[in-house]
Amino acid sequence: xxxxxxxxxxxxxxxxxxxxxxxxxxxxxxxxxxxxxxxxxxxxxxxxxxxxxxxxxxxxxxxxxxxxxxxxxxxxxxxxxxxxxxxxxxxxxxxxxxxxxxxxxxxxxxxxxxxxxxxxxxxxxxxxxxxxxxxxxxxxxxxxxxxxxxxxxxxxxxxxxxxxxxxxx
Numbered sequence: 001x002x003x004x005x006x007x008x009x010x011x012x013x014x015x016x017x018x019x020x021x022x023x024x025x026x027x028x029x030x031x032x033x034x035x036x037x038x039x040x041x042x043x044x045x046x047x048x049x050x051x052x053x054x055x056x057x058x059x060x061x062x063x064x065x066x067x068x069x070x071x072x073x074x075x076x077x078x079x080x081x082x083x084x085x086x087x088x089x090x091x092x093x094x095x096x097x098x099x100x101x102x103x104x105x106x107x108x109x110x111x112x113x114x115x116x117x118x119x120x121x122x123x124x125x126x127x128x129x130x131x132x133x134x135x136x137x138x139x140x141x142x143x144x145x146x147x148x149x150x151x152x153x154x155x156x157x158x159x160x161x162x163x164x165x166x167x168x169x
Contacts, residue, residue: 007077007094011055012042012139014073014101014147015065017122024122025144026104028062030136031116033082037136038121038128040099040143041067043114050160051098061114066105071152073099076139099143101152 015026043058052069059067076097081090
């Protein structure tokens with residue numbers, strides 16, 4: 001077999017804030033084929049951007065908050081299969097996900113959220129653990145657990161060559 005395998009590169013943000021004395025995390029509730037699901041602010045890496053830039057962009061698009069990544073929480077590889085009506089083989093997709101933590105910036109009042117995003121929600125770690133069937137991806141809990149365990153790696157661990165950043169010019 002001479003077929004080249006290419007995973008989908010995605011980014012996600014673990015965003016923490018203390019609200020009423022409790023540690024809470026910013027999630028998005030989004031409409032999927034499987035109904036309403038919870039996820040980190042997350043999305044695909046676009047041409048011409050670094051993973052850090054993609055994470056800041058996706059967070060703004062999905063939450064209407066500015067976000068500045070300050071550390072890498074982890075890099076995750078996961079596989080997803082879904083039965084496709086009318087097809088003998090399931091859809092088989094692999095994701096390579098860079099998850100960041102960082103500083104939440106200003107909210108952009110009036111900015112519409114990305115297509116499919118119903119709302120943002122702040123939840124405690126226990127609330128997130130209690131609703132695993134509502135998670136869009138198992139990486140939501142995996143990245144939260146790594147964040148809570150203190151996993152932080154410097155951003156310069158990820159090198160983005162200038163040729164990538166010039167791609168859209």
